[in-house]
Amino acid sequence: MRCYNLVYARIQAPACPSRYNPLVPFSMQITSKLTHTATTSQVGVVTLLTNTCLMNFGFSMFVPLIAIHFSHGLGFTAAAIGLVLALRQLAQQGLDLAGGVFADRFGARTAIVIGCFVRAAGFVGIGVSTTLPMLILWAIVSGVGGAFFDASGTAALADLVAPERRQRMFAASATMGNAGQTIGPLLGVALLGINFVVVSLAAAGCFVLVGALSFAFLPDTLLKGGVAASDRERATDPAGASNVSSVMATLHTLRRDRAFVLLTLLLAGFWFLWAQLNIAVPLAALRIGGPSFGATLAGLAFAINAAPAILIQYPLARYVGERYTPRVVLAASVALSGAGMALVFVTPSVTVFVLGIAVFALARMLVWPTVNAVTADLAPAHMLGAYFGFGALAVAIGAGLGQFLGGLLFDLATASRQPALLWAPILLIGLAAAYGLSRLRLPTRAATVAEREPVQPAVKPAR
Numbered sequence: 001m002r003c004y005n006l007v008y009a010r011i012q013a014p015a016c017p018s019r020y021n022p023l024v025p026f027s028m029q030i031t032s033k034l035t036h037t038a039t040t041s042q043v044g045v046v047t048l049l050t051n052t053c054l055m056n057f058g059f060s061m062f063v064p065l066i067a068i069h070f071s072h073g074l075g076f077t078a079a080a081i082g083l084v085l086a087l088r089q090l091a092q093q094g095l096d097l098a099g100g101v102f103a104d105r106f107g108a109r110t111a112i113v114i115g116c117f118v119r120a121a122g123f124v125g126i127g128v129s130t131t132l133p134m135l136i137l138w139a140i141v142s143g144v145g146g147a148f149f150d151a152s153g154t155a156a157l158a159d160l161v162a163p164e165r166r167q168r169m170f171a172a173s174a175t176m177g178n179a180g181q182t183i184g185p186l187l188g189v190a191l192l193g194i195n196f197v198v199v200s201l202a203a204a205g206c207f208v209l210v211g212a213l214s215f216a217f218l219p220d221t222l223l224k225g226g227v228a229a230s231d232r233e234r235a236t237d238p239a240g241a242s243n244v245s246s247v248m249a250t251l252h253t254l255r256r257d258r259a260f261v262l263l264t265l266l267l268a269g270f271w272f273l274w275a276q277l278n279i280a281v282p283l284a285a286l287r288i289g290g291p292s293f294g295a296t297l298a299g300l301a302f303a304i305n306a307a308p309a310i311l312i313q314y315p316l317a318r319y320v321g322e323r324y325t326p327r328v329v330l331a332a333s334v335a336l337s338g339a340g341m342a343l344v345f346v347t348p349s350v351t352v353f354v355l356g357i358a359v360f361a362l363a364r365m366l367v368w369p370t371v372n373a374v375t376a377d378l379a380p381a382h383m384l385g386a387y388f389g390f391g392a393l394a395v396a397i398g399a400g401l402g403q404f405l406g407g408l409l410f411d412l413a414t415a416s417r418q419p420a421l422l423w424a425p426i427l428l429i430g431l432a433a434a435y436g437l438s439r440l441r442l443p444t445r446a447a448t449v450a451e452r453e454p455v456q457p458a459v460k461p462a463r
Contacts, residue, residue, distance in 0.1 A: 040219050041160045045169070047217040048157045049176045051112070051210045055149075057180030058206025060302050061188035062123060062199055067282040067407075068295050069196045070135065078414075080132060082279045082407020084139050086400045089275070091143025093396030096151045100389025103152030108385070109218040112156075115148025116211030120204035127200020145207075151389035156218070158376035158388075170372040171317035174365070178313060181306030185299035192295060253383065254390050260378050262440055263371075264391050268398030269433025270334045270367055273341045273360070273426060275402025277305065280410050280422065281344060281357070287414070288348045297350070304354060305361040313365040320366055326374050329366050331438035336363035338430015345413070345423040 066085065070076040103111040122142025129135040161169045191199045254261070281301050286294035320329055340359030346352060371391070379387035405425075413422040 044160050044218055045157065047213055048153060048160070049173055051153060051214060052173050053176040053180040054206050054210050054213075055180065056177040056306075057184040058123075058203040058210075060181040060184035060306070061191075061206070062126075062184075062203035063278055064185060064282050064298055064302055065188050065192055065196070065199060065295065066126065067279055068286055068298060069192070071283065072286060072291060072294075073196070074130065076132070078279070078283055078407035078410045079404070080407070082404045082410075084132070084135050085275075085278055085407075086402075086404035087136055088139035088143040089403060090396050090400040091140045092146035092150060093392040093394075093399065095144060095147035096392030096396070097386065097389035099147040099149070100151035100155060100385035100387070100392075102148070102385075103155060104383065104385040107220055108152045108156035108159075109214055109220055111152040112149040112214045112218065113211045115145045115150070115152075116207040116214065118142075118145030118148065120207040120211075121145070123200050123204040123207070127197045127204075149210075151392055152385055154372060155376075155385040155388045158372070158379075163377060166373045166376045168314070168318055168321075170369040171314045174317075174368050175310055175313050178306040178309035182303050182310065185302035189295050189299040253380070254386065257378060259441060260375070260387070260391070263374065263437075264394045265397075266433050266436040266440065267330075267334075267367075267371060267391075267394035268401075269429050269436075270337060270364075271395045271398030272402035272405075272429050272433075273334075273337050273398075274364065275399040276341055276344070276406050276426065277302065279403045280406040283407075283410050284345055284348075284353065288350055288353060297353070301353070301357045304357045305364075308358075308361060309365050313369075316365055317369045321370065321373070326370050327437060327440055329370050331434045333363045333366040333370075334437060335431055335434035336360075337367070338427050338434065341430065342423040342427035345419055345426070347419065 063085075067078070067081050070081050070084075071078060099111060099115070119142050122138050122140075122145055125138025125141060126135060129138055157169060157173060158166055187202070188199050191202055282294075282298040285297035285301060288294070289297040337360050340356050340361075340363060343356030343359060344353055346356075372388075375387055375391050406422075409422045409425060413419050
């Protein structure tokens with residue numbers, strides 16, 4: 001409820017008060033009030049922000065405990081679990097481009113609703129799995145569901161706000177996600193004491209709820225056919241709009257955008273680091289805390305990664321975004337992310353473990369809003385879904401390899417008692433990605449908006 005209040009506080013009150021009419025159903029009066037107090041865009045933004053909160057809540061409640069349940073409870077190796085998580089990631093982000101193109105053609109609402117129900121089925125399947133083939137099957141199903149709502153949800157948010165407000169809105173969306181990530185692991189650990197299946201059912205229920213909210217409150221026209229659902233005017237390229245249904249034309253446009261392609265490849269390094277939250281971090285927590293405290297420490301790691309961002313991510317992203325170029329922000333934050341994640345595995349100490357997670361959490365606060373804002377600015381107005389879908393290949397490559405190699409390296413480091421076999425590659429990958437980003441020629445945000453959307457003048461952020 002607090003998620004709604006933060007956004008609705010900015011929606012103006014009705015122009016004239018309405019009286020209660022006993023002849024009109026109460027639900028119709030509520031709907032009437034909503035249509036008078038908020039535009040379609042505002043309701044859409046509220047819904048998408050709430051979706052982010054609930055999705056992250058459900059995901060973080062369940063996925064970090066997969067490694068603990070199947071390793072400690074069923075005896076799977078870290079490499080096997082890493083392979084499962086990698087396949088789930090590849091199924092999701094590898095198909096995000098298709099999901100984004102689907103949303104551009106058939107609407108974001110349709111894509112999000114389909115994806116949420118498929119994801120819910122996948123989570124339930126994982127919960128009842130007892131063999132590796134079953135676990136792989138349902139993990140892939142859950143990933144396919146994510147491919148429908150991942151890029152389409154992010155693109156829909158970009159479609160609903162003006163270009164000069166995108167970075168702030170993405171920071172707000174990240175804050176909502178962090179709120180969900182803070183509470184989710186704590187509830188997941190509590191429910192794990194009952195049964196792992198209960199955890200999977202609770203997580204699946206979150207996605208069913210998101211699907212229902214999206215169907216009820218998102219406009220059916222959002223992203224469909226490249227037509228914006230917001231109340232503002234948007235500049236579109238008539239030639240591009242006529243080719244939006246052509247997948248080949250979409251791929252050709254993406255291939256020509258060299259800066260965006262290089263950005264996507266380099267960001268795979270960051271997602272390699274992030275993937276350790278789902279595989280190596282829970283296993284390290286289990287190694288440090290043992291069977292009794294390990295799950296609690298893993299939940300604490302997710303909470304540390306998310307909780308501070310609720311308060312400081314939005315003002316931090318706004319402050320940094322107004323003073324530094326995206327290239328500088330991304331290079332510095334990815335380098336710091338690598339240092340923080342490597343620190344987690346240097347020594348089996350609770351203090352060092354927590355410190356490393358805190359450093360990573362601080363750095364990654366700047367990555368996601370900056371990447372989303374750059375992607376939205378580079379994308380033609382009618383190809384938002386496709387661009388966010390292609391950008392998700394960074395997650396498919398980085399997080400897919402990260403979860404498999406993270407599990408494999410964890411096994412090797414544990415068997416040989418050489419922690420450097422895990423933390424040294426993590427540090428090198430973070431530094432290499434940061435160096436590449438520092439050399440990447442990304443246009444400034446104002447120049448990008450002016451070039452891609454000439455009818456919509458770029459607005460310089462107020463300092």
